[in-house]
Amino acid sequence: MAAEKLAERHGLTVSAETLRGWLVAQGVTHFRRRKRPHRAWRPRKAHVGELVQMDGSHHDWFEGRGPRCVLLAYIDDASSRVWARFYEYEGTIPALDSLGRYVRRYGLPVAIYTDKHTTYKALAEPTMAEQLRGQKPQSQFERCLAAWGVEVLHAHSPQAKGRVERLFGTFQDRVVKELRLAGIATLATANAFLETYLPAYNQRFAVPPA
Numbered sequence: 639m640a641a642e643k644l645a646e647r648h649g650l651t652v653s654a655e656t657l658r659g660w661l662v663a664q665g666v667t668h669f670r671r672r673k674r675p676h677r678a679w680r681p682r683k684a685h686v687g688e689l690v691q692m693d694g695s696h697h698d699w700f701e702g703r704g705p706r707c708v709l710l711a712y713i714d715d716a717s718s719r720v721w722a723r724f725y726e727y728e729g730t731i732p733a734l735d736s737l738g739r740y741v742r743r744y745g746l747p748v749a750i751y752t753d754k755h756t757t758y759k760a761l762a763e764p765t766m767a768e769q770l771r772g773q774k775p776q777s778q779f780e781r782c783l784a785a786w787g788v789e790v791l792h793a794h795s796p797q798a799k800g801r802v803e804r805l806f807g808t809f810q811d812r813v814v815k816e817l818r819l820a821g822i823a824t825l826a827t828a829n830a831f832l833e834t835y836l837p838a839y840n841q842r843f844a845v846p847p848a
Contacts (some may be wrong), residue, residue: 704823716847
């Protein structure tokens with residue numbers, strides 16, 4: 639990313655390896671390791687909107703300049719198209735707000751794949767009435783999606799929702815640095831930044847669906 643910023647901000651084009659050599663010569667030896675390409679455990683869905691992975695990333699996004707917060711992100715399984723927004727916490731109101739914003743922009747997905755956070759999955763035992771009706775308890779998030787005809791799938795491990803987990807690994811590197819360069823330290827300015835950052839990110843990294 640450093641080489642990208644030299645070209646973008648200063649018009650200086652150098653290879654990543656050349657820049658690494660310069661930094662090592664100046665005593666900078668700590669670099670983020672590039673991970674080997676991940677072999678997907680299953681093929682992507684064929685159509686945009688067929689499956690969307692959703693999760694929250696709790697992180698010091700402002701590196702102490704502002705409050706700790708959570709990034710709620712949605713990534714389309716077929717295309718890797720990303721939408722995200724910062725919130726103060728991960729709960730029902732932020733989840734439904736982010737869901738509404740996503741749906742207004744991209745439409746209803748067929749299914750959403752998320753974890754077993756209590757916001758997304760009711761963990762209570764079914765009541766007697768629910769047992770008699772053959773129903774399972776639902777969180778407000780699940781009830782909302784059920785009313786829209788959207789299926790909610792729950793991952794049993796972080797590895798199961800690999801696309802969104804890898805996205806957070808990327809964003810905790812790239813987005814944190816972008817926020818630092820822009821001097822951003824509030825939720826409002828961070829969300830305004832995402833409005834311009836995400837379209838450029840998607841143009842670069844999204845893939846054509848099958």
